[in-house]
Amino acid sequence: MTYLTKTAAIMALLATVACTDTTGGLFGGNGSDINGAGIGSIDEASLEYFQASIGSTVLFEVDQSSLSADTIATLNAQAVWLNTNSTVSILIEGHADEQGTREYNIALGSKRASSVRDYLVSQGVADSRISIVSYGKERPVAVCSNISCWSQNRRAVTIVNGGMGV
Numbered sequence: 001m002t003y004l005t006k007t008a009a010i011m012a013l014l015a016t017v018a019c020t021d022t023t024g025g026l027f028g029g030n031g032s033d034i035n036g037a038g039i040g041s042i043d044e045a046s047l048e049y050f051q052a053s054i055g056s057t058v059l060f061e062v063d064q065s066s067l068s069a070d071t072i073a074t075l076n077a078q079a080v081w082l083n084t085n086s087t088v089s090i091l092i093e094g095h096a097d098e099q100g101t102r103e104y105n106i107a108l109g110s111k112r113a114s115s116v117r118d119y120l121v122s123q124g125v126a127d128s129r130i131s132i133v134s135y136g137k138e139r140p141v142a143v144c145s146n147i148s149c150w151s152q153n154r155r156a157v158t159i160v161n162g163g164m165g166v
Helices: 003-020 047-054 069-084 102-122 147-153
Strands: 057-059 089-095 130-136 155-162
Touching: 047 069, 057 069, 069 102, 089 102, 102 130, 102 155
Parallel strands: 089 130
Antiparallel strands: 057 155, 089 155
8 A cells, every 4th residue: 555545544534533423522522512512413302303313204014003123112212202292292194005905005004003102102192192194005105016115105104293383
């Protein structure tokens, strides 16, 4: 390796470390800049935090409304956030892939939304704060006739719709 190549590799490594350092290395403590302002910090009570850090979508297997381990992990985080932000109401949308009849998929979307609602209620979120709706296969996020799209469309989406001016 030439001197120039080594230097370029070291500079790239240092740039990567500087950009990913969360210990405050280059900026001074706890991810703040030299003036103490947060860099990239998001208020944990905000809708932005809910969407970016917790996630609003959970996925389901084919013809299922049961909750997987990944789904439960996301719903646990949603429940904590919702219990902390007790003035917020939500709408849970149930969705299905394009396979099956419209009627079947509306019923399946409803079961998925109900499963999510029931789990959130079991974690202390007041049922009166939760509404559900099923769109069946009518609102896909991915449009194609194969498993890569279908798997994205088998979902329930938690929409924050009250108490935060949203």
